[in-house]
Amino acid sequence: MSSAQDLLESRPHSVAHLFLSRVGATPDREAYRHPVAVGQGAPGAEEWRSLTWAQAADRVTAIAAGLLSLGLRTEERVAISSSTRVEWIFADLGVMCAGAAATAVYPSTDADETAYILADSGSRAIFVEDAAQLAKVVEHADRLPDLDHAIVFDPEADLPRAKGLDVLSLAELEERGRAYLGEHPEAVETTVASIEREQLATLIYTSGTTGRPKGVRLVHDCWSYQGAAQEVSGLLQPDDVQFLWLPLSHVFGKALISGQIQTGHVLAVDGRVDRIVTNLPVVRPTVMASAPRVFEKVYNGIAAKARAEGGAKYRIFRWAAQVARDHARTGQESLVATGSRKVPLWLGVQHALADKLVYGKIRAAFGGELRGSASGSAALAPDIGYFFAGAGVPVLEGYGLTETSAACTVNPVDDYRVGTVGRPLPGTEVRIAEDGEILLRGPGIMRGYHNLPEKTAEVLESDGWFRTGDIGEIDKEGFVRITDRKKDLFKTSGGKYVAPTEIEGRFKAVCPFVSNILVIGNGRNYCTALIALDESVLMPWAASNGLGGRSYAEVVSSPDVHALIDGFVQRVNGDLQRWQTIKKFSLLPRDLDVEHGELTPSLKVKRPVVEREYAELVEAMYEGAREA
Incomplete structure (x- = not known):
């Protein structure tokens, strides 16, 4: 049996198990970085602070114990409505370690749909970022008979209230949790030990184009598998620094938590999209996950700046951009044909010159240390993929859906193919149906849509194959290419x-x-x-x-x-x-x-x-x- 198979087959029952194991193995290593306001500095001044795994565990176990003190039971739902921040991660891990299940709610979701998600999921408690998120819950409190508690990350003096809804701050919940642990010191460890693979861990509601969203049921084993598969794929390394800004209410962002805990690398967390460009040179990430739109905007911004400078600078940029594409495309064609990336001498010389004039500045804008960036949620135009690959910032496209707990295929760092979404993650099977639809099977596949057995039967076969609704093909080397969305043709x-x-x-x-x-x-x-x-x-x-x-x-x-x-x-x-x-x-x-x-x-x-x-x-x- 290979080491990859060993890792997959010996994966823990849950990320809660994995988290406690990680804390035990590397308690003093840096786990998270996050921005905090500097009290006496200029308006808006902030600095990045770090937390070790032990410090993170102190907060996570306090949150978990706090939830247990509120009477949360196995698989009962606790919602999270917040932008991406380190407290989101602690809340999610706290829910898992309490044996409950998280309901992810986008902070941009309006009050009516938020109420629908909370009611459909039967959520008993909710973590909210601030008064604005709490107000959406209070507005429709009469529709939420199961909801008993709201925990606020950033409390204010005058928070909105609703009859029968207990509102407390995150700090107050953690205080309750520590008091509970004083009386029941083994409560969290005992709860985690009892978690089974097939227990519900997360409900993520798909953002449908029509009608109400569907709750996707993802069990603990889905996330445990994601962690093991991401390490086996080689995408993540223990000494990595990953910049996380993606929405954690989305399955792509959520899956990254599993991979980080599995490998134990540093996660720098800040979901403010308008701060991405500012944060990159400060964080200096080695890996980052993103949506294609970000790379399109970066490319367009670089091109626009060069165009505005005009004259020779614009001509140099256009030349360098074409050299990057030619170099990456030629190298990839060589890799497919011979097994190694080779380019003609004249193209190599041009690329070296373009690197000194242009590409080095592009890498510096990403922090100068980026060895790869995972891209998902939509297709990246191949020409843009070739450009960044040629500039030394390879964009590693992957593929997955909410129903597959995110990634099921990904391009490897040392063998990526622009225009494809890579090979299947170890443990995941992919095949193409007669009509061209991509079918998937593996541990990461959902266990169904919440309260919607008929909808589940439409996409999930009795033998475990999931109908993705995407059209694609698999080449002779196992790389998957998405050609279109079945319903969009x-x-x-x-x-x-x-x-x-x-x-x-x-x-x-x-x-x-x-x-x-x-x-x-x-x-x-x-x-x-x-x-x-x-x-x-x-x-x-x-x-x-x-x-x-x-x-x-x-x-x-x-x-x-x-x-x-x-x-x-x-x-x-x-x-x-x-x-x-x-x-x-x-x-x-x-x-x-x-x-x-x-x-x-x-x-x-x-x-x-x-x-x-x-x-x-x-x-x-x-x-x-x-x-x-």
Whole structure:
């Protein structure tokens, strides 16, 4: 039996077991870093502070004991509604160590849907970040007969209250927990020892595009498997420093906790998206997980800055960007053909020069130590993947869903293939159905949808195979490629199938101004597109092209910008089949966002929502249309 198989088969029953083992093995090693405000400094001043595994355990066990003192029983649900911060992790681990199950709630979820999730899950308690999150609970308290307690991370003097709801601060819960441990010193260890693999650990509600979200039931073994599989994959090392900003209410972020505890590396935690660029040179991570949109924005920002500088600097950037792509693509083709990444001497010389002029600055922006960044939740345009790989910041695409407790395939650091989502994690099986749908089986697969047996039966076969709804293929070396979302494939009125995400990816690769694009054409006689532009990139261009002083909406509606974007549309169209080409497009007056319900918290576009909201624009693009 291989060491990888040993690790997988000997994995503990739960992450709670794993956490206590980690604390026992490396109590004095650094576990977490997090930003804290500096009291006497300038407004907004802060510093990063560290916690050892022993210090983290002190807080986690106090939280767990506090929950036990409130009468929480095995598998009863405790919700968490907060942005990504170290207290989220402590609360989640505390819930696990109390034998309860966490209900993850996005902090951006509105009051009505928050109440639905709490009621459907039967949550008995909830951790909330602040008064604003608590207010959403209080607003619909009459719909939540099971909810008895609310624990606030950042309490204020005048917190909203509801009859029958016990509100206390996190510090007060920990105080209760320590008092409880004084009377029952073995309570947490005894509870953890009793946890079984198949006990419910987490309910994560999918952010559906229509109707109410579904609660995905993930058991303790799902997360224990994730930890073991991430270590076996080689993605994480004990001496890594990982920067975590992803939402922990999302399965991608949540799975990273398991991998970190498994390997024992440092996790720097700060979920403020507007601080990512500032934090990177301070944290200097060796690994980071992200959504593709972040890499697209970084690339567009670099390109926009070079364009604004103009002249020789812009020419150098464009040359270096192409060299990066050529170097990475050629090296990958060589790897596939010969087993090693080799490039022609002339390309190697150009790459070395470009590295001194351009790539070193890009790596420095990421902190200078990044050896790889995992990307998931949506597809990354291959040209952008090749660019970062060539610049020395490989983006390791992976694939997974809420229903698979996040990653089920990932690209290895030393053998990544741009344009694929890597090989299956050890212990996970992948096969392709006759219609091209990707099927998965393994320990990370959900045990069903909460209270929805009929919905569960639609996707989960009796032999354990899960229907993902994604279309893909597996090459001879086992690398998986996602070609489209099954439900997103559409057929034109001429009977031709179109994969919109392929076209959207191509457009994002060539147009530095795009933020989001939605290709439309189901049942229509040609394809059109709704395009949202990136304000941070567009407005500097506008100021340099006679459109300074105008609002974003005015700039977007100008003929000059329409002509600018049309050039990129025609460039993409030149490489497409006739029925795939974008015949018309409309520029949206603002970007898509989570607040308007157009993007999921993991930044996926909710196609039906966007098409409904901009139905008039869509219909206008088809008015008077003839067969194309």
